[in-house]
Amino acid sequence: MQLHEAREQLMKLQAKMSAFSHAMGLIYYDGSTAAPKGTAQNRGRTLSVLSEEHYKLSTGEETVALLEYLDSEKENLTEKEQRMVYLLLRSIRQMQKIPMDEYVAYEELLVEADDQWHTAKETNDFPLFEPYLEKIFETNIRFAKYCAPDMHPYDYWLNEYEDGLTMSQCDVFFATLRSRLVPLIQKIRQKQNYIDDTCLFGNFPEHKQAEFSDKLMEVLGLDRDHVTISTTEHPFTTSLGSHFDTRITTHYIPNNFASSMYSVIHEGGHALYDTGSADDLAYTVLDGGVSMGIHESQSRFYENLLGRSRPFIWHIFPIMQSLFPLQMQGVGAEDIYRAVNRVQPSLIRVDADEVTYCLHVMIRYELEKKVMSGKLSVHDLPKEWNRLYKEYLGVTVPDDTRGVLQDSHWSGGAIGYFPSYALGSAYGVQLLNKMKETVDVDTCLKEGKMEPINRWNREHIWQYGSLYPPKKLLEMALDAPFDPSCYTDYLEKKYKDLYGL
Template identity: 40%
Template structure:
């Protein structure tokens, strides 16, 4: 460690501790805190956010950072330290551009806004949430304009917060390919939807038994309960304090067997990423995932490519049947696999099948672009949302709870996040193709041996944290750049076979 970096370390440590405290409040707020706590806790979150900003944006850090960016100093740094300085430079530039009072205001607002969203969703009352969303959008627009480089669109600033490798031109091209290739396939599949019966999925399933089986599933794919916990929330999520404290949540419905199972596998995929980040970089600025695109690739790899395969269920399906014998005793494994892969246009993103899922993301991406190009008002959003579902899916929400209010992301101001899900699905397909060439992946699944799969991802992706970005990791692991053809071909091959289609 260089002497200059050594001087910087206390500031990094303090900012990390303050960020950890903010994360703890977020976890508590979404899991166990009483509803009326939000507006009062928001003041605490605001103060912590203010202190977090001050811990990094000050003259001492500015001088040390400038010195550490010099070529001579860079030569004395390790790869990890250079990566930390790179991340600090981006963080410093972002925070310095935002007035401290507005930064604090936003963090207090987001804390309250999320609770208002949860209640509005429950009450099916968009008008109750709209004033908070309007203020969130106003502040995010201001922040994006503060941060934008010359010629950079505000929405691209927000996209870069989640994956720096995919801006509007790349996303437009990617989503256009998906629309051209997948929407026609989805329409053909919809014509044959009745050929797969999954009525068993909507029978009554005891919540306590669901919790127990979901805990088994999480552990089965590798979640370490000595370093992680599972709780409940209105919207499943993953939060890490460091690689020895990773927290996930799930949501359970009595009349939907799949929902909680695949949510817990999804969140466990996120958790494995965080748990497998190397000890040497945890609790640093590069101690999280490379990007949300890469993070979502891990969750969606486990949730869809692995857990919706027959090979995954062969060793454990009898356990699921014995958990719910009255509902599943006559449902064969073959029937179950068809059921969990059934595709059809749907309204709820988190319950969507693999084939229709990217269309949900395209709708959100297009609406976010409209928001940040001042093409739609907050009041018009439900109408625009419903129109796009009708245009792309041929269906339209009858309530705001199953439409504009279904996702938590905007209540936190996380505009630009949604494309990460589709990027993640595409990256997962590319990694899958690569991994099949390097290991007998399907045989491991049949044996119930997920260790080699988990170790491959740990050694090639997880341990690096944010030292490398999405495209660098893909290049290193697969030997090529991002290629959406893997995703399109994966979906077409899978669903043509499932529904015996010739298109």
């Protein structure tokens, strides 16, 4: 084979893989948005065929030969090509370790599990979902053993979502957070009614909330020709085929407009990151975000660091007033700012405030760690979930719908994902500090001018897609190593101010 031919083949291979992932991603997306209820099996059959084809394509003899040849010619490849070959070979070497029939069966399982989870959540019926979740954990352990027999299976999956992450790192990271946040939360608890958030609750008709979503997407600077919004049980973001087609979703709760508002801003952050990939990365494995941690650093950056900041709220308050004139009577921007930052130990992770949020994540981390280590059965998950919520957050879980069934991650097979939310939150604060050295962020927010902020993120994070590993990317952007104390400093400062501590 000639090198220039092989380089062309490399691009063709990735274009094909993008097409399969477009088709499969769309089938999942359709399943959560538009598909009729009774069609999960139908989707499962199709996904099993497509994932088998995708598997053959990406691990087939021809592909392996191509990549090994290119790997041997590494020094004659561009930096981008080198990274493509590295990522493709890494995933092939992993996939080769998983028997194809098990891989295909897992894809089918996930489709059915997602369907059963929806029903189980709707009807508060954990036993319905239990056998599926058992199989998912069991498969995750099995696959981890195939791919990295010497690693703890949970370490394997943590590393999958955040390159280099281990349980011992998480243990240290969470311990740091705990040591700073638990005292802060205790102090805040003593001033329980210091902040009144009744202005967030009332009657906010869905079609008005939908208009608000459009306005928020405009403010964030999302390109509506390439990003669309729809509604699902659990909000998410997905890109189909390339970053040119990105979808976010939200969930409208009629008596609480802030819930969807922050879903839109959070998912909007993911979408900004995805669509910000350099265009020449499209249809390659370098397109889109590099890791879940970096992804969450962007989504939670927009959601909290900007979206829950005083100048942002002051800027969008007039939009709230015009869409909800009756509901906003007698309410001011500062009331909204305080209300969306009220600290209140609660049941639902996605609705949690910034301070208690990490405790929700810690609970999931501990539960996953126990199940993946064989120290807790899936059957006992709800009981242990409820116990930890009582212990960490002091709340009593009234049903599994608002407990162990609340998140879609497990039904989608994502075990080891949750820690990246906490990690991303911490990355985000350090990035913001760095950004503030050259961008007057507060003035931008007050004036609703997001472009300087987006430009900084595009230049330092988004444009690179998956070109650099997360640690390297972060250190390039920060010009310093990661330091979680930036995050705890930020939280202490903000909430001491808010609560007059």
